[in-house]
Amino acid sequence: MTELRHRGGVADPDLPQQQSEDKGSEAEDRMEKDGGVSDSESKPDSGVPDVPTTSDDTPEVLNKALSGLSSRWKNWWVRGILTLAMISFFFFIIYLGPIVLMMIVLCVQIKCFHEIITIGYSVYHSYDLPWFRTLSWYFLLCVNYFFYGETVTDSFFTLVQREEPLRILSKYHRFISFALYLSGFCMFVLSLVKKHYRLQFYMFGWTHVTLLIVVTQSHLIIHNLFEGMIWFIVPISCVICNDIMAYMFGFFFGRTPLIKLSPKKTWEGFIGGFFATIVFGILLSYVMSGYRYFVCPVEFNNDSNSFTVYCEPSELFQLQDYTLPSVLQSFTGWTTVKLYPFQIHSIALSSFASIMGPFGGFFASGFKRAFKIKDFANTIPGHGGIMDRFDCQYLMATFVNVYIASFIRGPNPTKVIQQLLALRPDQQLYIYNSLKSHLTERGLLGALEEAA
Numbered sequence: 260m261t262e263l264r265h266r267g268g269v270a271d272p273d274l275p276q277q278q279s280e281d282k283g284s285e286a287e288d289r290m291e292k293d294g295g296v297s298d299s300e301s302k303p304d305s306g307v308p309d310v311p312t313t314s315d316d317t318p319e320v321l322n323k324a325l326s327g328l329s330s331r332w333k334n335w336w337v338r339g340i341l342t343l344a345m346i347s348f349f350f351f352i353i354y355l356g357p358i359v360l361m362m363i364v365l366c367v368q369i370k371c372f373h374e375i376i377t378i379g380y381s382v383y384h385s386y387d388l389p390w391f392r393t394l395s396w397y398f399l400l401c402v403n404y405f406f407y408g409e410t411v412t413d414s415f416f417t418l419v420q421r422e423e424p425l426r427i428l429s430k431y432h433r434f435i436s437f438a439l440y441l442s443g444f445c446m447f448v449l450s451l452v453k454k455h456y457r458l459q460f461y462m463f464g465w466t467h468v469t470l471l472i473v474v475t476q477s478h479l480i481i482h483n484l485f486e487g488m489i490w491f492i493v494p495i496s497c498v499i500c501n502d503i504m505a506y507m508f509g510f511f512f513g514r515t516p517l518i519k520l521s522p523k524k525t526w527e528g529f530i531g532g533f534f535a536t537i538v539f540g541i542l543l544s545y546v547m548s549g550y551r552y553f554v555c556p557v558e559f560n561n562d563s564n565s566f567t568v569y570c571e572p573s574e575l576f577q578l579q580d581y582t583l584p585s586v587l588q589s590f591t592g593w594t595t596v597k598l599y600p601f602q603i604h605s606i607a608l609s610s611f612a613s614i615m616g617p618f619g620g621f622f623a624s625g626f627k628r629a630f631k632i633k634d635f636a637n638t639i640p641g642h643g644g645i646m647d648r649f650d651c652q653y654l655m656a657t658f659v660n661v662y663i664a665s666f667i668r669g670p671n672p673t674k675v676i677q678q679l680l681a682l683r684p685d686q687q688l689y690i691y692n693s694l695k696s697h698l699t700e701r702g703l704l705g706a707l708e709e710a711a
Contacts (some may be wrong), residue, residue: 289598307565335510341639345648349499357488357557357566361481365403368477372399372469374635379465382630390450390458395466397443402470405436407607407613414485415559416677427441457540476653488568489553493544494659497612498651500539505617509604520624524617533613537690540601548576548599564618575600575667604667611658616651623650 328336352359376395412419412429419425428435451459484491509528517524547553555570578597588594623646627633634643679687698704 261304328689347413353492357484357568360484360491362481364477367649368473369646371649372473374644374646375469378467378630380461387454388455390446394443394447398466399474401436401439401443402474404439406474408432408436410481418559420681476656480656483656483659483663484556487554487556490659490663491546492553494608494612495652496543497536497540497609498616498655501532501536501616502651504535505529508532518621520628521622536609536613539654540605544602544605544698545599548601576683585616587660606658607662612655613624616655619651619654623647
């Protein structure tokens, strides 16, 4: 079209538009001379920045053993073997207890942050943005200090009150957190370079969105863990099961594409993974609900200075009789079944893992397609980076935390007493007299004294 417009000296009908564009270019040139915009920023966006593609780091042993297979089946076996290895490692860290689980969550968070920030650095490495990496990791430290400081104060209250330095840090925790973040903010402002303003603010936003996605969600995962390891294990296991079963059903039966962002995802895999995850969630919940180690909240024992997971299981983890619908009665011949109430809740958890959880993967797929990369990293052969394996888990963590707060968690008398013990003696006496007067007016205190 451009050649036809200029051939034979014919006047270009789009000349006014071209003149406008030329004037725009001249204006941009003047801005460059004034130091407003760099050469790189004045260039039109060519599409997708160049990002180094991840290489295949499949172990040589597996490459030799699977050399006779097609690429499709080779990938299937590599993914299968590594999946079994990761599941075995998952069982091992569960056996080691809640402290190790928390450390693993923290390590996963740091690795996911590193993978996303590395992509940003690779995209704009040629611009040599000053202090970018240092400030990114500094903000990660600040946000972790804030969130985990809140968790320590809430979950280790007696230990914090017993040690003077910890008590001071706890009292001024939010002020210290704000001061740390404010220092990073000032360092960012001081690092601004005349010709890279736009890119530096872009990367500032990149870092903060990454912090929002990664650190906040990992903090919620640990909060769920304190409610009982079952609230940590069952949701994560449901996401893992859905990922595996959707892949299996899609691999063998998939014919109908599900979403353009992930061409390999199929409706057959999505539906098959849904029903398989529901059944898996009910069975896993039944097995785990019978063990106090999994259902008891993780608490800090002040006498032994260690975590304890021993308690009297709540009604949520006690078998109850449920009457089956008439349709199921005629089909199974049973009128009632014994179930743990948590199994009913597991249906909601596994349904979310199957229906909404994959959208975390679709979001990650869109992000990777935007930068023309296959995986976030090549940490796990056949699976990509750590973020590739945990993209669905972050949505799940938020849902579980909201679900517990909305439908499960009630007032905690232990935490109320801990807060009362931290008050001054005159404040404790005021609360005592107010509570005594309230109970007397309701007739409860007199009844209790007579019973005693």
